[in-house]
Amino acid sequence: MPEGPSIVILKELLQPFKGKKILSVEGNAKIDLDKLQGLKVVDVKSWGKHLLICFNGSYIRIHLLMFGTYRINEEKEGVLPRLAFTFKNGTVNFYTCSVKYLEEEVDTAYDWDADIMSESWDALKAEKKIKSLKTEKVCDLLLDQEIFSGVGNIIKNEVLFRTQIHPESLANKLPSKKLKELIKETRNYSFDFYHWKKTFELKKHWLIYNKKICPKCKQAVKKEHLGKGKRLTCFCENCQKLYE
DNA sequence: TCCAATGTTTCGCC
DNA sequence: GGGCGAAACATTGG
Numbered sequence A: 001m002p003e004g005p006s007i008v009i010l011k012e013l014l015q016p017f018k019g020k021k022i023l024s025v026e027g028n029a030k031i032d033l034d035k036l037q038g039l040k041v042v043d044v045k046s047w048g049k050h051l052l053i054c055f056n057g058s059y060i061r062i063h064l065l066m067f068g069t070y071r072i073n074e075e076k077e078g079v080l081p082r083l084a085f086t087f088k089n090g091t092v093n094f095y096t097c098s099v100k101y102l103e104e105e106v107d108t109a110y111d112w113d114a115d116i117m118s119e120s121w122d123a124l125k126a127e128k129k130i131k132s133l134k135t136e137k138v139c140d141l142l143l144d145q146e147i148f149s150g151v152g153n154i155i156k157n158e159v160l161f162r163t164q165i166h167p168e169s170l171a172n173k174l175p176s177k178k179l180k181e182l183i184k185e186t187r188n189y190s191f192d193f194y195h196w197k198k199t200f201e202l203k204k205h206w207l208i209y210n211k212k213i214c215p216k217c218k219q220a221v222k223k224e225h226l227g228k229g230k231r232l233t234c235f236c237e238n239c240q241k242l243y244e
Numbered sequence B: 001t002c003c004a005a006t007g008t009t010t011c012g013c014c
Numbered sequence C: 001g002g003g004c005g006a007a008a009c010a011t012t013g014g
Helices: A004-013 A123-131 A153-162 A176-198
Strands: A024-026 A043-047 A050-055 A058-063 A069-072 A083-087 A090-095 A098-102 A222-226 A231-235
Touching: A004 A043, A004 A050, A004 A176, A123 A176, A153 A176, A153 A231
Parallel strands: none
Antiparallel strands: A024 A083, A043 A050, A050 A058, A058 A098, A069 A090, A083 A090, A222 A231
16 A cells, blocks of 8 residues: 555545544554644645644654555444544544654654655755765665655566666666666656556556566566565566666 | 565564 | 664455
8 A cells, every 4th residue: 555655645635634623533553642632633744655644843643554554534344443533524544554643843854855756856865865875776775765755665666677777786886877867767657656546557557566577578577585675576687787 | 374565663683 | 783684563365
């Protein structure tokens, strides 16, 4: 469920609750629910994979991790919500997610320029961050939430195929032009992901992720667990160039 | 039935 | 202390 574009969609679905007061809170989240009672939602934002329900001077941070789900104006059967809100105009339920309540201003808490889906996304800043890094493989680079906040494993695989870069290429060995292309395509694909997710045709557009045959050269797709997190990486050895 | 998967944090060990 | 690996959390589909 949860890469950056999916969280943007969730944020949009929650906009009707902006300006509304929390009438009641429930859930098994390990936070002080009493503190939330009666608070007015002043905004609902997202930063990468974080959903941020904002109040005056504090906010709730929800991360759906791998299996998190939600329901709006309905509930899942036989499962207790981690966090559930009742508003005058509806209900919101979150399941199997990480919940934190932070008593600080949300605007100063995040580097908004790093959010791949944000209108304040700053490609040049990302490039500078990358150039300040030591040797790093591009498969790790793309999953770095400080640089590409919101990028997940699917986006990683698809972007590397689109740009024809081998996942084990070293980031600092990419020619400058290629690096710029990678950064640009990461944002582009994230927006494609967003649109396809909305129309339920995301899988249909996968070129390399979960595929058996390279759509370009018809060679078998290689699948390996690469990088620091040993995440599943699908790539074409023939089409994706290794920079080292 | 078992395993792996769109993720992150924490703990233990060397 | 850094780096690495494993565990923890937990759901769903192949």
